[in-house]
Each structure stands twice: as structure tokens, then as C-alpha cells.
Amino acid sequence: MRHRELEPEGEAPTLRTPDPQPSLHGRTTEVSLLGDFLARVGAGDGGALLLSGEAGVGKSALLEAAAGRAQGLGMRVVRAAGAEFEVEVSFATLNQLLGPFIGLMPQLDPADWEALGAAIQIGGSHTGDPTQVSTATLALLRKAAEHQALLLVVDDLPWMDKASARVLAFVARRLAGHSVGFVGAARTGEAGLFDDVDLPRLTVAPLPSAPAQALLDQNFPELTEPLRRRILDDARGYPLALLELPTALVNLGHVEAAKAPVVLPVTDRIKALFAARVRSLPAETNDLLLLAALDGTGDLRVLTDATSDQSAPGEAASDPLDALGPAEVVNLIYVDPITGRLEFRHPLTRAAVVAMATDAERRRAHKVLASRLADDPDRRAWQMSAAALGPDESVAAELEHVAHRAAVRGDPVGAVAAYVRAADLTPERSRKLRRLALAAYFGANVTGDLGMAAPLLDEAALEADPDAALTITLAAAAQLLNQNGDLDTTYRLLVNAVEMRRGPLHAENEVLVETLHTLLLICYFGGRPELWAPLDRAIARLEPGPPPDLRLLRAALGDPARLAVDVLDHLDTAIALLHGKQDAAHIRRVGIAAVFTDRVTGCLPALRRVVEDGRSGGAVTASIDALFLLATHYYFTGAWDETERDAGEGLALCDDLGFQMLAWPGHYLRGLVAAARGDEDAVRVMTARMAAWGFPRRVGCIQHYIAHLNCQAALARGEFDAAFRHASLVSPPGTLASHTPLAMWLVLDLTEAAARSGRTREASAHVDAATQAGIGRISTRLDLIVRGATAIASAAARPTQDTDDAFETALAAPGTERYPFEVARIHLAYGEHLRRTRRASAAGVHLELAVDLFDRLGAAPWAERAAREGRAVGKATPRLRTGVSGADTAGALTPQQRQVAELAAAGLTNKQIGERLFLSPRTVATHLYELFPKLGITSRAALRDALAANDDATPPAPDVQP
Template sequence: MSFPTSPASNDRDRPADEDRARSAGRLVGRSVEQALLDDLLDSTSQGSALLLTGEAGVGKSALLDTAAERASGAGFTVVRIVGSQFGQNVGFSGLTQLLQPLAEEIPALPVRQAETLHAVQGLSDEQPAELLTIANAVQVLLSRTAAERGPVALVIDDPAWLDRPSAMVLGTVARHVRPGSLVLLAASRTGDESFLSGTGIPSHEVRALDEESATALVAERFPAMSARVRQRLVTEAAGNPLALLELPVPLNEAQQTERGPLPAVLPLSERLQRIFSVRVAALPSGTQELLLLAVLEGSGDLHVLERAVAGPDVLARLGPAERAGLVWVDSLTGRLVFRHPLTRSAVIELSTRAERQRMHLDLAEEFPEGSERRVRHLAAAAIGPDDRVAELLHDVAYRTLRRGDAVGALTTLLRASELSGSGTTKGRMLAEAACLGANITGDLRNVRSLLANAVSADPVGADSPAAATAAASQLLNGDGDADTAHRLLVAAIGSHADSGRADDNILREALHTLLMVCFFSGRADKWPAFDSAVADVLRHAPDPLLSVLRGAFGDPVHSAVSVLDVLDDLILDLTRETDPRRIVRTAIAAAYVDRLPQCRSALRRVVDDGRNGGAIATAIEAHFLLANDAYAGGEWDSLQDLTDEGLRWCATHDYRLLGCSGEFVRGRLAAARGDSRTALETADRLDGWGNPRGLGTLHVYASHIRALSALGNADFESAYRFLRPLSAPGRLPSHMPHSLWLFWDFAESAARTGHHAEAMEHVAAVRASDVPSISPRLAMLTDAAGAIAAPDAIDHELFERAIAAPGAERWPFDWARICLAYGERLRRAKAGGVAGVHLEAALSTFQRLGAQPWCARAANELRASGVHVTTASSAEDGRTPLTPQEQQIAQLAATGLTNKQIAVQLFLSPRTVAAHLRSAFPKLNVTSRAGLRDALTRSTASS
């Protein structure tokens, strides 16, 4: 077998790296097409043919190469024919490609047929015979080759470019494919007419890659490319494999790794220019001009185009472009749409700088003074420094940020710095870009170079709030140096807070960064400087979010109650909020005061924005806030995915300190589910990195994980030993919000180790601080902590009030732990029957969560009370999802009995009955007593 050399002109839609892809034997995202090829090659007993169609660069040639390799491996004789523009006018050039690898078989043919084919090859003095005679000779040659060597695979690329005589001969061959001897596979651009068009051969359209496959392809070929640049390329290429592999070619290393800005319209490589520019270049000059105007205008608004060209003939001038399949007008919106994004790039490539400048100026005149679109066109038209436009663009950058486009805001700031004539202005804008990049968009790796450029432009501005904030974020996530970050920020904020610019975006970024420095330091002595700076800012202009963060996040134990109403209003406004900073920071304020569930949808928008190439840093924070919410809400399976994705982003973008928050959530889940090894390794990592750097909150995280792991294993001594050093009993430390997540754990570990006085003292401090009024969950945990702290008699009132707390089912792990604690007390007091009610409820919930050590504790208590325990979940064995006690209570409720009447019959309190009904409702998929009867009937029938 041999392969003819393909004409060089046929590389017009082949990626330069396609040979490596074929040698690796792997095509990304082409499972459907590869299955079709397998079927084609497996059906030789019947004869088979297939025509692949698709746009240029979609990967048809790569599929042909794959088919050729598979056919060769399966024993086929593979013959390749490649149409080319050069060979189209050379008679029999296509047929010669077929005959060349089969030349050894020609002499064995009958004399007349051998002479005919030699004439076609130009190896004799005779002129080629009639086409029908030639077609007959080719068929005989293929039949003989199949008989001698095995079946033949005829692979034809670009049949539309074959010379006419070859096309007519091959058309005859295609119509008479002999079973068992020949497989014909061809690939042609969509819409191209060829000799195969009328043969009835089945066809398959090769479509663009889906987003997942496109992303995988770019990641595989360009592993060093940053995720956001990769997303931009995937969007621009619209699934075209050639474009995916060629678009990075004109980009330098800095642009591929986000150390330099990408152009507004991506440039095309020479190969892409040949594909996408040829049809644009063939259009009339007026149509090309209008397309350029449309690309620069950006929205496709025909009214703007009409005003800009000062004529009503826009649609008429667009006609040639529409007929060429380059654009279309959306009948619903009335806007001009480019069929492929790279056509826009081709239009730009064919224009001159002077043409683009003139059109930008024309477009700027179509928008009012001060409007964003006017400013952007003026900026695009500017050739040299223009301080007026730079300042206008600076304001546009923050408008862009407030509507949720953080990456666009950063790009706009960088363009504003390019247009700045003075070093002071340029330095300020570069420092602001570094600040926004570090805190919002995830450009932490570029901070150092941006700050160096800012200092070079304006050495005096090195201590500005923007520069200090960017440097502090880099210090925190790189070296973990909270002390230096604190000093930088306090000095910069102090020197600028009295400037009168209380609404300065950067000053607020500096304050938020200082807030996080204070939080992660875990030391109360860091907070007075923050409080002083916030007071100065609030004197100039009230800022509800800043006040709420200070109270609900900075020191919620002592200050949250006073700001909860304002926080609730801010959370309600999240449905309309577009600024990712405000969404995440509102959710941060909500985290310790149990209001994260109301922030979910807004946080998911921030995460989606990050996945789509938007603000990565805020998306990481949103990930871990959602993960904490999922932990509290018992959605532990989704928690793992959220945490894993967030930690991957932290590793990719060097956000080590942010990653510690994700590590904490992962470690806490591992502890709750009994994966002690993972939990303790996570705690060790947090301590190992945080302790030498004075990051006290990381030690609190680590202690929380270790204590929870110990509590699950009923190792109360160890849990007490981990928690006791964090705060003195009876004193909830200031500026340690995490104490709201620890007081119940401490109360249980202290009470179970005989330190009842400390437990009671701690609960008294919780009540004195008005913690129960912060949220129903904290009220529930306060009652439970008070009940378990009691040294002698069981405090039924507190336990039952905790178990029956409004909305208790929203915090299943906490609720089940309270049920377990009450059941343990009751069982030890010989109240086995009543104890079983609570122990069964606890076990059922722990099983659903996968909290294995807690399941074991509950099961052991049930066995000790004489109850047979089934460890398999009801969902797995097909029985009713209710515990026996829930089943009994639900059946009585279905008869119409009230909670009080049920309580009398079962010797329970009405609160306990209500708690078990609330647990039973979601299991039966009902929301009220009215649906109980039918739900119970369905449950009985299914079992």
C-alpha cells in the first residue's frame, strides 16, 4: 500500500498540528463520526459509501485521515485523492492520484484497458479514450486490486476541486460500487457541488465541536494557556477545530497567559485568513465597508448603521454578504448577525487603520456625550495619548464592573492607562488594574508586573490604596504575610481617607482587603485600625454594606444584631444586583448569621460568570460560600463538587489563602463522614501553613475539623482538648466569628468530660450576647447546648424546644446531633421507648447524609435500648422512608388527630410530635397533613 503526496494547496483547512492528532489516534469530540466510519469499514460485504460535509476547518480532513488509518489496519488498500484549486484545470490530475498507488496492477489488465489507463497517466503516445471507456477500465482495475490485495478504500478530499474528466469518471465508479470490493469515503464543504452530488450517496454533516470538546482540545494542545483566554478562543472559534488550533498562533506568550490584554477582535493566522477572508474580499467595496462598520459598532443595530452611513440603502448593500452566507438579519430583533464570529476578524484583517479610525469617529457621533458607547468609540479611534478620553474610559471601567463584567472593566482600565499622557494618571490606572485583578478577576499572577509598570510611570503613587491593596492581596495569597499586608493597607488608607473621595471604588477595595487580613489573622489587635478607617469613610458617605460587614462578619457575636435588618434588605436586593463584588460581600456578611440560603441564586450567578471566563477571584469565594451553605443544609454530595472546582481554580490562579477556606469545608465534611485520615491531614496542612505566618483563623479551622472528627468517634476528651484553648469558658472572644460555629461542639465535649460548669458558663455567655436572636438555627443550638450542659436531671423542655425549632429540617446534621444527644440522655435514664424515637430520627438522618461515625453512635445507642437496627437505608431496600416512630405519628395524623391528641396516645410532647411530622413531610413528598393519607398508601403499596 502507498499514499500519494497531497498537493500543498489542500492544507487550506487542515490544522498545522493535525498530523500529531492523527498519530495519537485520537480525535476530540468525534465519537458519532468515528462510529459511522467503523460501520462503513465493517460493511464491505454489501458495498458502502459516505459523503462527509461541513464548513471549512471543521475537521473533515482529520476524519478522512483517521478512516484511512483504520482501513489500512483492517487490511484495505487505501487510495487517496485530493482535489485542489491548482489541479482543477489539469486534465485527469485527480484520476492520476488513483492510478499511481495501483500502478503495479495495471500491466495485468486486459491489453486495451491497460493501454487506456497508461494513456490517462501520460505514459503512452495515445490520447485518452472516451470517458466511459476510461471509467470501465478503472472499475476493472479496482476489482482486480480487491481480488488480489483485499477490499479497496477510496478516500476523496474536496471532490468539488477535481478536474472535470476525473470527476466524470469517478462519478461513474461511485454509482457502481461493487459489494465486497470497494468502500468510498469523501469529504466536501457544505454547499459545494461535485460529481458525488447526484449519485445518491448518503451524507453526514460534520458539525462544530460542542463547548466541552472544544475546551478539551485547546487545553490539550495549549496546556500553558490560561482558562480565561481559552474560554475566549472557544467562544470566538464557535467550535471550529481549525480555528481553535490556529487562533493562538498570532498571540504572544503574554497574551496566552493573561499577562497582556487580548485585542478586541482576535487576529487571524495566515491559514485562517485564507479560509475566512476569501469570501469577504470578493464582496463589493460598499458591502465590505458596511460590514466593517457593523463589526466596529458591535451590536448589529441597523438603525445605527443607517445613521452612520447617512443612507437608507443598508439592506441593499448587505445583500451580497447575505447571499454569500456571511451575515443574516434576525427577523425578531432586526439586528445584523455574523454567521461565524471569525468573519468579523476577517473583516478587520482586510481593513486599514485609517478606515477603522474614521468609522469609530463616525460611530461616536451617533451617541450622546458621556455615554459609554461614545467613549469606547473615541478610545478606539485614539492614536496617541489623550487624557480626556482616558479619564472618560476610567469612569466607564467602573460602570462596566458594576454591571457584572469584571474582565471587561479590567481591560478598559488597561486601555485607559495606554491613553494616559501623564505618568501620574498612567500609574494610578495601572495600580487600579492590579488591584481589581488581584481581588476580583483572578489576575493575581500579573500583579507584580502591573505594579512594576505603575511605579515606573509614577514612583510617588507606590503607596496609593490601589497599589497597597494589590500588593496586600499578593502577599496574603502568596507568602501568607498578613502582618506586612496589614501595615501596607493601614498606611495607604490612612493617607488617603481624608481626601474627600469617600465613594472611591479603590478605597473600598482596600477596606475589604483589610477586613480579610484582620479576619484571617485571627487577632483582635488587628481590628482597631480597620474600625477607625471604616468610621472615617462612613463619615464622608454612608455605606450599608460596609457597616453590615463590620457587624455581621467582623464581630457577629457582639455586633450582628444591630445590623441584621439592613443585611436582610441587602440580601433582598441581590436579585437585581449585578456587581460580583457586592454579591459575594453581602454573602460573606450573611455566612455566620445563617442567611446564606437566601444568597444562593446570586452566588450561583457569580460562579457561572467565573466558569464562563469572568471574575475568577469572586467566583472562588462564591464557591466556598455555597459549599458552607451546602454543608449546613445537608447537601453534602454537591458540596464535594463545589469544593473541588474552587480548589482547582485556587491552584491555577495562585490563591493559596482563599484555598484554605475550601480546605476547611473539605476537612469538615471528611470529619463528619468519618474519613479521619483526610480530615486530620487537612487540619495539619492548615496549621502547617497558617501557624508560622500568624494566621490564627487557620488554626481555628484546623481545631474545628479535629474536634468534629473526635466527636463523631465519641472521643470527647480529645474534642474538649482541641476546643478549650480557643476561648475561655464563659467568654466569647471578640472578632472571632467562628465561635458561633463552635459553642455547641464545646458544650457537648465539656459536658461529656465532666466540665459541666464550663459548659453552663459558656452557654450563659451565648445567651448574654443575644446570640439566639441572630437566627433560628443559633437559637436551636443554644437550647441544645443549654440542655446538654445540665449536669443532673434531663432538661426535657430545652431538648424538645431545640428539636421542635422552626425550620429545624433545614439543618439536618445539627438537628440529628441534638436528637442523638437527647436520645442518649433518655436511654441512660432508662426511658428506652421515648429514647428510641429520637435515636431512630437521628440514625435516619445520619444515614441519608452518609455521616458514618454518627450512624454508628446512634445505632449503638438503639441496640443498647433493645431496638433492632437496620443499617441499610430505606431508599435502598425499597421500604418506607420513615422511621417506625415517624410512621406511627404520620398514620395517626392522617386520621385527623391533632398533635396534642397524638402526644397523649404515644406519651410524647406535642413539640416532639411536630418535629417528627416535619421530618416525615419531605420524606413523603408532601407539604401538609392533607396529603398524608395518599402518601402513606403509596408508600405501603410500593413496599
């Protein structure tokens, strides 16, 4: 038996395919092959093409596409389909196909007319020769195609009656040279008489991953990510499953149940595909199939154990798996020769087998399986829960243990599903509410589902059981914080819930510890030192002491300037152990502790695992934090495009899930990049949004974000007085504000702004505060910042040889090259210092390095600042990617006069120009007095046009490579 296979050679992109059926995702190659076939038919070289594939793989959709394409080409299309109830009716399918051509039959030879007329029961009496009927059919079709090409489309070939199948098989082999095409479809292995016909075949395979996702998303865009992943996994690329399974899910009580180890429900349409084959099997075969479907592992030992004790006393034991033979014969199952496991040939067979069983049969099968799973408590609990008729505390308690184990091993979605099912089976109100609250908390804080917590808030006040009340409060607080940003209300709820508990607090109480973690984040977002006291009191009451994650976060996030040094060894150990961790919540917490101690680098592999888990529908909330932590790492290491990318992905998730509070760190990171790159419009819009949302809610952290962004934007413009005012809102000069981690990040900003705005005393005081706090011991980057600030403050106060040494020491420290933005700023400050002390050649070296680093970062205003300084010492600067022009001096202006002219043209006052160029206002006025005649003007108002005209008249300076 030979078939000429037309196998698709690969998937081409579907976006620009001229496909008349745009819903046929991933079928570009198949549609193209069909198009080529139809083109040949239209050109008079007819033939046949058989589509084969499993049920639900999309054969009918391709037939529909072929029919539509043929009609578009001007062909006449006639369709038919085999039907189970007509399989014994001779010539039933042939009647469907030939009906439109009855009017042409009188044009046939009399013998053909007689034979065909009798076959399709419109006259004639000669019925003895099947070959005559086949010949007459071929003649009639050729006659019908004389003036218009013809396409016959036949679905479900195996259900065609045998008489029609013989005729059409005869016809299909003899269409060459005529404008008649035949396209039929059959399930793999079920082509009947056509299976022995040597015709071209196109094998239709399941959809690859990307088109399958596109098909599902197009038709069911509102699916939650866990359900989406479950459907994609179960459908295995079969379009029918992708379109039918979501429809069946509307009957589930909880969408979380879709992640439980049960078979997804199916529609009547899916059941109908398999009904005949399943119902034809012996009862014992169906029993084993049901056990296999509900077990889901394919482990033959489970089936053997489940049926081994069913032999009658004294009866010789037989192989219990022999009963599976009939199911193998009809291609429902097979045993994988490599794994030795039972597999269902079609992804929907398993679901159909379960759907076709009665409730009693399913419960009995679940009990049998549960009795054989004593060594697998998780699967046993799920099987018992499926067998339960109503509330059952013993089963609910087992499922709660399942949820706990799932959370520990890093499967929060599984934990939510187990908690929800446990609550469904819980008869007692307090326990039921507590388990629902745990599901809601994991949903809000881990999987990104905020919809479960809201109904629980009113229950907390009515609940007498303290553990249940605390759990409900925690779940409700997670929603209030993440969605509404109601920080003060959430804070009061949690503080009251903790302080109402009398006596010592036990660290093994996981709900209590989760409550303290949530309270810690609220204190951080609040940005007010007074918020921390209740948390510290609660931590002090924990026995035998706080868990490691809580202790690390309290020190590294709460007040790192004063506490982080004491936990660095423990933090480094925790980071080193992340390689073996799967718990997204733990990875997230260690990563947050690492961010203000500049240790995110060591967390990168684990954070990327969390991100991938979130992308596949796992710990989505944790993946948002992980994306922002990665974006922070990229910001400090100069990979700003990656900062934009990861922060953008995290913000998109926040927007999809309704997380408002969680989104602001992502906006802040993108704002930092925008400020440094000179996108002032973006900064202005960002800070306005932050203020409108954060100020009414008293979210101090957001106020600090705004201050930092405004400070960075002002520094980039060279407006040092404004920068100083903004930086001082985060931490007053001369101190590092308590419980304000961002104060450490602004040490260099505040010092430079103070020094450049004439506040040398404040600059020195701030350096002293940072030095005394010892924040340089925390990380290489913070050490670089403190050393750079020390040098800048020294240069502003009373420059000495020690000032040069301070700059050199800062730039020479090992590891500082990982932080290009800070290094570039220190090079710029050093170059400015050297220029003021009249060492132009040395200044040029550092200014050139600063220009190059800023340019690579895309920090246009900073590169422009450095380039102007370079021109002031006669240093030609390269043409930059950031758009800063080279050295093209107007007329006979000196480099410093050119700088003064540009700044004055931009609208700066003499005092502001002096602050930028380290000149007195009187010197600035002198420069203006001297340069006005050179440009032929008499006022500042004419400066811009005069400089532009002079630029046009002056040949551009040659490019100078750095």
C-alpha cells in the same frame, strides 16, 4: 437535485470509541458511518460517499480517519486533492489517482488504453471521447482491486479540474459489486460537478459544546478561562478555529485583550481559506464587510448610517447595502430572516476579513463606526481605542468609565480588559499605574489572575500621587494576601496607605472603600482583636458614612456576637434584594455577612449565579467564596455530601489559580465533615497542614479552625477532656471571645465538653455568657445551640424538672428540624440525661431518634455513641448504614457491663469510661470485676479477644426497624 443524506443521529460518548484517531472529539457517529462504508467496500460491495460541510469543520480529519481505518483493514489507499492553481489543468487530479496503477494499463482493452494513456499523457493518441476515458478509468480501478480492496480519497472536490471531475463522477456511480470505494470532501454549496451527482452524503456539522471543549483543552490546557470561553464562543464548534485561534493569540500584548470587543487574530492558514473569495469582491463590498466585521452586532442600521453620507453631491441616493450582494452570492454572509441581522456564514470569515485588511483600512473603519455610536458609549470607546495610533488620554478616560460600568453590572472580566487597554493608551505615568493597578486588583480579587499585581508592588513606594499609590498598594496587597498569605505585611501596607491620607475619607472613593473591604478580611483572617482598631478608625472617618456592604460585613463578620443583632434588618433587606443583582462582589459580601448569622439560605439563588458565572470564566474568585458559602449552608442543614462536593470544587479552583489563603475555609468545611464521620486520619492530615501554613503566618482564623476540628473529633470519640481543651483555645469558658465569630459556633461543643468532663461550673458560665450576649436572637440555629447547651449544663449541675423542660423547649422550637446534626446531639444528650435519672423508656425514644439522625448523616462515631447508650437501657438498635452493629450482648453481660467492656477493650481508663457513661471510676471497676469471670478472663488485655469470641458464638440479634 437529490442527495441521500447520512445525518448523524446524535453524539455518543467518545471515551470508549475504538477510533484510530483519538483526537476526533465528538465524531463517533461519523467515524462509525465511515467504518460501515469501508466494511462494505472490503466485502466487495464498493461505492462512494461524499462528505460535505463548511470550511474548517473537520472534513479533512475525517478523510484522514477513513484512510487510516482502511489501511488497518488491509486496503490499498490512494489520495488526491483538488488545487486552485491546477483547476484549469485537464486531468490533473486523475493523474494523482491513477499514477500507482500505470503498470496495469497494458492489461486494458486497446481502445481504453489509448484513450486513458492520452488523457494522463503517458502515450496513446485517441483523445476525442470523454466517455471512453471514464470507461477506461473504471476498468483500470476494477483491475487494481482484484486482489486488494482499494479506497480513493479525494479532498477539496470543488478545486478539481473539470475533466477529472467528470471522469470521477462517472466512476463513483458505478462501483457497486467491486472492492473499490471513493470518499471525497467538499465545502457546503461548492461541490462543483459533484453537486449534481446522486451519491450518498454525510453532512459534517460543527462539534457540540462538550467535544469542542475537550479538543481545546487537550491541545491548549494552559489557556486562562476567559480566553478559553472567548475562543469557544468565536469558534462555534469548528475544529480548525479551535486549533488555530489559540496559536494566533500569542501575539497579543495582554491576554485580557481577548475579552475586548475586537476580532481575534487569525493565522495565515485561516486567511488562506477565505482569501480567494474575499479578494474577488468589489472594493465597496469589502469596505462594508470590514465595517460589519468590526461592528460585530450584525445591526444593518449601523452599516446604513456608516455609509449614508458617502454619496456624491447631487447623486441620487442608493441603498448602501446593495454593495453586500456579491458577498451573499459567494456565501460569505446572509441576513437572518428572523432577527434581520447580518450574519457571517462561517465563524472564521469575520476574523479573516479583518486580518486581510490593512492597518489604515481598519483604523478608518473603526473611526467611521465610532462616529455612529454616540448613543452607545461603551462600544464607541472600544472603537476609538482600536483606531488610536498611540497614547490618547481622552480615549483612555472613556475606557476607564467603560471598566467602571462593567464592574457595576457584574462583568469583572470586561472591566479588567477595559482597564488594561486604558492603561495602554494612558500617556501620564501616575494615571497609567493607577489603571494597571485597578486591572490587577480585579484580576487578583475577582477573576482569579494573580500574575498582574507583583510588578506593581515596587512602584507604590515611588508614587507621589496618593490615589495612584493607594490603588497600587491595594493591587499588590490582594496578591500578597491571596497567594502568599503574608497577612502581617499586607495589613501594615493597607493600614499605612489609609492612615497617610489626611482629613476626612470620602465614601464615594471606590478604591478607598475596596481597600477597607480588603483590610476587613485581613482582620478576620488574623483572628486577633487588636487588628480591628485601625479599620474602625478609618470607617469612622468616612463621610457621609460607610457604604451598606462595609457596615454589614463589619458587624456580621467582625464581632457578630455583639454587633450582628443591630444590622439584621438591613441584612435581611440586602438578601431580599439579591434576586435582581448581578454584581458578584456585592453578592459575595452579602453572602459572607449571612454566614455567621445563618442567613445563607436566602442567598442561595444569587450564590449559584455567581458560581455559574465563575464556571464560564467570569468572577472566578467570587465563585470560590460562593462555593464555600454554599458548602457551609449544606453542612449546617445536613447535606454533607453536597458540602464535600462544593468545597471540593472550590478547592480545585484555588489549587489551579494559586490561591492559598482563600482555600482554608474549604479545607475547614471538609474537615468538619471528616471529624463528624469519624475519618480521624483525614482530620489529622488536615490540621497538620493548617498548622504548618497558618502558625508561621500568625493566621489566627486558621488556628481557630484547627481547634474546632480537633474539638469535634474528640467529641465524636467521647474524649471530653481533650474536647474542652481544644474548644477553650477559640474562646475561654464563661465568655465569647471578642472579634471571634467561630466562638458562637462552639457554644454547644464547649458546654458539652465541660459538662461531660466534670467542669459543671465552666459549662454553666459559658451558657450564661451566650445567653447574656443574646446570640439566640441572631438565628434559629444559634437559638437551638444556646437552648441545647442550657439543657446540657443544667443536666450536669443539678438535674430538675427544669432540665427536662429545657431539653423539650430546645427540641420543640420551630425551624430546628433544618439542623439535623445539632438536633441529634441534643436528642443524644437528653437520652443520656434520662438514662442517668433512671427513665429508661423515655431515654430509649430520644436515643433511637439520635441514632437515626446520626446514621442518615453518616456520622458513624456519634451513631455508635447513641447506640451504646441505647443498649445500656435495653433498647435494640437497628443495623446502621454507618456500620454500627446491632445489639448482640456477650454472654450474660448486662447492657451497662457490655458498654464498660467495649470501652475498656478500646484502651480507656476507668476515669475516661466513667466520663462517657456518667459513672464513678469505682463503679466502673466494680463492673469490670463482675464481667471478667463471665468472659473467662482475668485482665483487660484479654477483653478484645474475649468479646470477639463471644460475638462469634452468639447468634446475631434480629434487625429492628426504627
